[in-house]
Amino acid sequence: MNSELNEKDILKGNISDIKSRIKKLRNIDYDKLIEEEGKGKNRKTLIEWLNSEKEKKGIEKKKEELKREIPIEKIKFYGKKKLTSEEKRLFRKRILEKKTKPRFMRQEFTKLKRLKDVWRKPRGIDSKQAEEKRGKPKTPKIGYKKTKKIRNLHPSGFYPIRVHNIVELKKIDPKKEAVIIASSVGRKKRNEIIRIANKEGITILNPRKGEIMSIKSNNDAK
Structure with missing residues (x-):
């Protein structure tokens, strides 16, 4: 426990203040705090919270010990x-293939903000992208495989x-x-x-x- 604060100093004020004060401290003796609270105001909600925090700390310590053991x-x-x-030549070829491969964008992706950057096949009857008109984004084909x-x-x-x-x-x-x-x-x-x-x-x-x-x-x- 922090040398500047004893159990009585920690347990001063309302419950929310005590909780925030305890969370800031590193080494806490929960048994002493529970004992001191029992002698003093004996607030059940605070004692229950201290017991739950004590159990949590115990579980964390056990987990740390197990990690150290293995x-x-x-x-x-x-x-x-x-x-x-030959493999080096093929890898160089793969780099070139990656550079020449176009980015497949879904229809209207650059115009509508709500659309995500994922590929979707254009399904419109008069879709210029589906018709592969010049100037429109490319669509996936067999030839783009590596x-x-x-x-x-x-x-x-x-x-x-x-x-x-x-x-x-x-x-x-x-x-x-x-x-x-x-x-x-x-x-x-x-x-x-x-x-x-x-x-x-x-x-x-x-x-x-x-x-x-x-x-x-x-x-x-x-």
């Missing part, structure tokens, strides 16, 4: 793949695959595919996935803070 498994393989000369060899490729050079468990991880081809661990996966299961990925030489594309193995520890592991 260690973080380090990722060995992450980042880009070593591309062949090259088949590099379609759906991640910028790292791998095909990204979302993984939820070890069974899905074992189906991965480390030479062509890389893993994106699902956000719903918890710390314990995530550690297991990382451990097996390190053994199999599988690349993980979404490492979290503190998961990337340092260069020194990576050299020691080798």
Whole structure:
């Protein structure tokens, strides 16, 4: 508790003032406050609120302790793949394709503020965009697709695959595919996935803070 304020000073005034005062303080002994309030004015609503805050703090502490207990498994393989000369050529081609690909805008998007920036097929009988008149926005066609060899490729050079468990991880081809661990996966299961990925030489594309193995520890592991 703050050295400048004792229990009596904190419990001065009305309930709303006491609550705002307590929220500003860092370390609070709720048991002493409840005891002091019981001896004094004995306001039931305030005592109930102090008990609920005490329970919340206890739950938060338990969660923090659990987080500290579970260690973080380090990722060995992450980042880009070593591309062949042919793959580099295809990636350069993909960049050019992306630049030349037009922006597909829905009809009247530039005129009506209420319309969202999402594609919708023009359906009017006399729609100039549907008739592909000159000067009107382009419509999606088969010809705008990317090259088949590099379609759906991640910028790292791998095909990204979302993984939820070890069974899905074992189906991965480390030479062509890389893993994106699902956000719903918890710390314990995530550690297991990382451990097996390190053994199999599988690349993980979404490492979290503190998961990337340092260069020194990576050299020691080798």
